[in-house]
Every structure is written in C-alpha cells, then in structure tokens.
Amino acid sequence: MDFEDFVNENQKTWNKWTPTHINSKFYNNEEFKMTGNSLHSIELNALNNIKNKTLLHLQCHFGQDSISLAKKGANVTAVDFSSASINEAKKLSKLMGIKVNFILDNILNFEINQKFDLVFSSYGVVGWLPDLDRWAKTISKHLKKGGVFVLTEFHPFYEMIKDKGNNYFYTKKPKIEIKHGSYVDGNNNFKTKTFFWNHSLTDIFGSLEANGMKLCLFEEFNYCPFPLPNMIKIDDKKYLLQKRAKLSTPYIFNLKAEKK
Template sequence: MNYFELNKESWNEFTPSHVDSDFYDVESFKNGASSLNHIELEGLGDVSGKDLLHLQCHFGMDTLSLARLGANVTGVDLSDVAIQVAKDLSSELNIPANFINSNVYDLDKHLDGAYDIIYTSYGVLNWLEDLDQWAQLVHRFLKPNGVFFIVEFHPFIYTLDHQDMKIKESYFKTGPMESIADESYTDGSKTEKKNLKYVEWNHSLSEAISSLRNAGLQLESFNEYPYQVYNCFDHMVEIEKGKWVFEKYGSKIPYLYSIKMIKN
C-alpha cells in the first residue's frame, strides 16, 4: 500500500472544507489575524529576517503568519490542493512565500539549501511512519546553530476512547493504523468523496526526542501542556480563552508538548 498516496487523496478531499470552515476562519486571517498560538510564538521567538522552513504546512496560514512577522518562509505539504490554496493566499494577500508540494521524505528532490529555523505543528508526526528518517532530514536542512521547533498533540490523548473517555489503546502501539472518514475534524463538514481511507502512526515522546537527538540535534527545551489550544476533539470545554480540556479530566492530563532543538 502506498500510504502517502492514500493520505494525499484524503487531504486533497478535506482541504476545501477546511478553507471554508469556521475552525480555520480564513476571512479573519485575510483581514490581518494571525493563525499562530502563544506556544509557537514564544518557542520560536523573533523570526524577523530568518530563513524558515515549515514542514507539513497544510494550506499555509501559519507559514504566511510567520512571513507577516518578517520571516523568509518556505512551506511544504503533501497535498497539492492545499499547496495551491497556500499559493493563492500568498498572491492575494501579497505576502512573499515559497510553497512546495512534496511529502517530507522526498524533500531532498525538491529543495536545496539550509534554514535558520525549521517549524512544524499540531497533528503532523502521526502522518509519518519513520521518525528517524524525518529527523535526519530536519538535520540536513538546518544551518549550523539552526533551531528546530515542534508543538504537537500529546500521544497520551490518543490512548483515550473519545466516547467514554477511558483508556482504550496502548500508549506504545506501533504499526500503521487505518481509518475511514467522510467528514472533517474541523466542524463535521462532509467531503464529496465518501469513506476516505487514511493511515496514521503513533509515536511516543521518547521516540520523537530520541530520533532528533540521534540525528545530531541538541535538546534546548521540552515542555508539556495541561490544555489544548484547539477545540478539535469531542467532549472539550474551554477553561480560559483559547485553552481547551476534556470535561472529564480537566487539566489533570497532558494535551500538547513542544520540543526545541539546536544544531551545533
């Protein structure tokens, strides 16, 4: 099975509903709102004048938000539909950006050079089978003393059954996980094509950190967060503006984590 082609098809189907959704709120973005959250803004620091590579950028709102902060941005995504939307937004809003349609593992075929910052966020690692290969590519595209920053959904939340909120899956599960859907996680918008199949993988915290360290990066910081910044799962309540938790567990469990690495 060609997992990338399967996932590319599903993301191509989901992208139009994402663009039209309240979840992404493209109109506010067009009117000047940033799509970035406080975690990545604090973690990345001042990006002005920096060459920044955004991996798995979807349709580019975060990439373009970083460009508005002065970064020289390149966004990469598997979905050609999403990349076209990103290019259209860049052109419409007159925000300089470079967008490349590629899966992460083939990036060497489409991109050269090196970057001051590599960034990726929120629901990205679950689409990658091999984190060692991913981490090697991160190392490859970072300049000496360059920074890698990721903020990601905590793998613990994927152990929970989102109906009764009890632990159902092993934290240490491995192998491809096939799913079928015909609606978006954003607001339940239906896709034109029914029963879309896609494939994901679970990656523990130790796997994520170890892959980057083994590739030659040095750990600068690691943080876990007792809240989610998106209302993107069932049974969530907002405890503060922009901070969401499961109603059953509140802030007792981790929802997100971030890793900052340096290439020495």
C-alpha cells in the first residue's frame, strides 16, 4: 500500500465513525446545539479575536468547532475528507442557522481560490497525515501575507506514553491499529483499521518554515482539556492519564506561525 491507499482506508474509517460520534456522550451534540460552543480556552486564547476574519478550518470532522468559530464572528470555510462528516456538518449548520462553507476534500490536495486571515486545526489532526510538506503547502498557499496558522494539537510526547505508545520520530511505515468502535466508544459492533504517523516537533516546525511561515508562538500544556480513555479528572476541565498522573508531562501544544 502507498500513502494514498492508507489515506483512503482512514477515510472509510471516519465515515464509519461519524454516526457514532454524533450520538456520543463525548461530543454531546444535543448540548452543543444549545450552547453553540465546543472550543476550549487553550485554542481560544491562541486564536484571540476572530470577529470579521476569514478563517479556513482544516480537518473539521462534523463541524462543531467550525460552527463555534462562525458563531464567534469569523467567516468560516471548513474542509474534511469524510463525506459522512461533511454531510452531517451541513445539516448541523443549517439546523443551528449558522453559516459555514463546508467542503469535502483531502486537505493534502485541497485548493480554493481564496486567501484567509487565519488557518486553524486542532486535536488529533497531524497524525493522520503521511506528508507534512504537502500539509504545510496547503496552509501556506491559503494564507494572506501576514496571515496566521494556529494549531492546537496533542503533544508528540503524549502520543508516546498513551496506550501502547508510538514512535517520537517519523517513520514512513504507519502505526496500524485494528479496533472495535472508535476513540469515543470501544463497544460498537464494527471493526476499523487506522493508519497513523507520529511527527516530531522538529518535523512540524520545519515543514512550516520551509513553506514560508515563521513560528511566532509555541506553548505546552501539562493536561488535556477533555477526558479521553484512561484519564482521570484532576481539576475543572483538566484531565491526566491515570497511570501518569503524578508526572508533569506535556499533553497539548499551541503553535502559531505567520505567513512571511
């Protein structure tokens, strides 16, 4: 299998996961319909004031964060490679009366004749990408000069210590996982296969720099703002891996890079 085959298999997985995610406690879609916000303080602080700004949201899943960004006043275009996710995102946006331009596409191939003030992506996105150079090219070519890319992502160190662990450095051969259900519910009666690549901070920084962007913020957080498997709550909206709770290690990072 080559990279495109791996991406296609992951696409099938996300199409299977989407119906489960919409009805899951993890995403709590019924509450979201009332509050209109799924964003956390970590990414909100990095994004700062987005009112009246054009924003491209990459890997948007079924649209909760995209809609949240639009509700805060941004003019949002959102992209995902899962047809099931984009279909549900459009339904959710229409139901809530909040305009978002949802587009079905693989972000590694995505191109639209528009430049944006901001490009944003968050939580569990980079690991699905086999090629960070193509990823960074997509970001760079859609930013205005002086525009900013904001990435809120799981720290590579966290990816190493959770579950059975991952490599820190990139390997061309992906990590393969076969599981029942998804990360929100392991008890579903369907099985999926996923292909995942870990990327070092050097690789992430380097790909952005090589494509005309300058790092202007990097910060790390020693907690996760929402519960994932094997985590315990230690404070309001702060969660740690139970087996690592006594250690202060990075879980999340914020990155901002400006288009030169």
